[in-house]
Amino acid sequence: MNDLMSLVDWSRAQFALTAIYHWLFVPLTLGLAVIVGIMETIYYKTRDAKWLGTTKFWMTLFGINFAIGVATGIILEFEFGTNWSNYSWFVGDIFGAPLAVEGIIAFFMESTFIAVMFFGWKKVGPGFHLASTWLTGLGATISAFWILVANSWMQYPVGMKFDPEQMRNVMESFSAVALSPVALNKFFHTVLSGWTLGAVFVIGVSAWFLLKKRNNEMAIRSIKIASWVGLAGIVLTIFTGDGSAKVVSRVQPMKLAAMEGLYHGQCGQSITAFGILNPNKCCTNNENEYLLNISMPKGLSFLATGDPNAFVPGINDLIDGIEITQNGDTVHNVSYADRIALGKQAHEALKAFDTAKKKGDKAAMDIARAAIEKNFQYFGYGYLDSPSEAVPNVPMTFYAFRVMVTLGGYFLLFFVVVLFLVYKKKSILADNKWLQWIAILSIPAVWICSEAGWITAELGRQPWAIEGLMPNKAAISDIPSSSVVLTFFIFAVIFTALLIAELSIMFKQISKRSKENIDNAKI
């Protein structure tokens, strides 16, 4: 068991490392694509060399990020095949289909149009070039959609039927998979947060130009565009985040309870604005949940259901089987202890199916198949030894959520202030070093915010690889943990080298170009 947990933990750590590094590059691509597209559109309309120079400068930084980040996500697919082979087989074509569509679209759209974007200034007309710039960004966004569809299916498995003979889930409805409420919310929330990140990056770099008194006009021009994109991005990110919370409250209520560190819910449940969790608290003791808790009355009920007086279940309530339905009604559902028992019944039925299959007894196979189907929704619970195993890491989920929300609130304020200054008090923005430093230091903060969002989403759904159907310990391949440990450190070295390379090339390019007259650009 210790070996298995070590293998699971190292495989999870490796996947997390790869995903976190990959996510350093992706949101900047998504955000910069929009900002560069707007800048080039203005150039297309005005044919002003200043806008051409501005577009080309940010396009270069987009290209550096794109080049360093490209294909880092492929490694995640390698990990599925090697470390998570039970999972990869079990999900069948459901997980593979969106990834295949992503691969085709990403390859054709991004690789075609990014070539025109960078090589085509003198080769194609301005309209075709502008279209290519937008299509590169659209390709990246569509690519993100399919990846997020695959991820969302793990969080909310729908549109499939389990076939015990193939031992995999077979897709029944592609639209149910692609258009699930989790997928749609996650897509908009994630992509729009990328706009926010790209905007903070542009404002931060522009602030460095202002600090150095170089290309001030280009910097102010860039800040104006980025502030609008950033404000739109953060407002819509908050809006879709609210939508995500409502969906999570219904399809992953345990995640929501962990995000709040809530063990016993109530009607008109408050939300913790600032809190310190009691590290000794768990679902099997009666200790206080918080050491410090500053809360907003009825906030969580409103966030989760739209009704400030609604009941929101906590971790222990969920373990006891108390949930809220699609309509927001409180129901006594199946307790986790019963789910474990029903899951084990499904496992026994699978064993019966296997025996019948080996004997070639079709009638017994059909009976076993029906028995599996009856309890399949609890199939994953059968691998748990106790209900407490279904509880995610509460402190990490709780704090990651607060980091994301707090920084999200900060960025809303940040864009409002920057917009006001850039239009009404330009001289303050151009001369005040404190403000410029705040903008520069906001760059790492926006990445922390973005990564904290992913940590909340992915840690909050533990222990599940597929919600309710397959815990991580069942998803793992039967391989030695030492091989995973080795590749973990290989990845850590490679990704760190890539990050250093990106930062080094980007810093050099920003520094070099800042000394040139960016406004004096030619095709």
Added chain:
Amino acid sequence: MEKAIENKDKRMNLFRRIVDLYVDGFRNMTIGKTLWILILIKLFIIFVVLKVLFFPNFLKSNFNNDADRAQHVRNELMHDK
């Protein structure tokens, strides 16, 4: 006949323009050359070193057909871990 030749010329011109786009683009790159070297090194490490040496597909490399793979996964998932 003349129209067919004209269309063929147009296709050739389009093909040539696309090739020129890439050839001239690579030739005139400045910062891009460093990036392409980095991309090629990275792709070599990912697809040749990591994929071949460290990330074989577990089920494909250990089992010959889908039925055997399904049976292996069934055996794995039938036993509580």
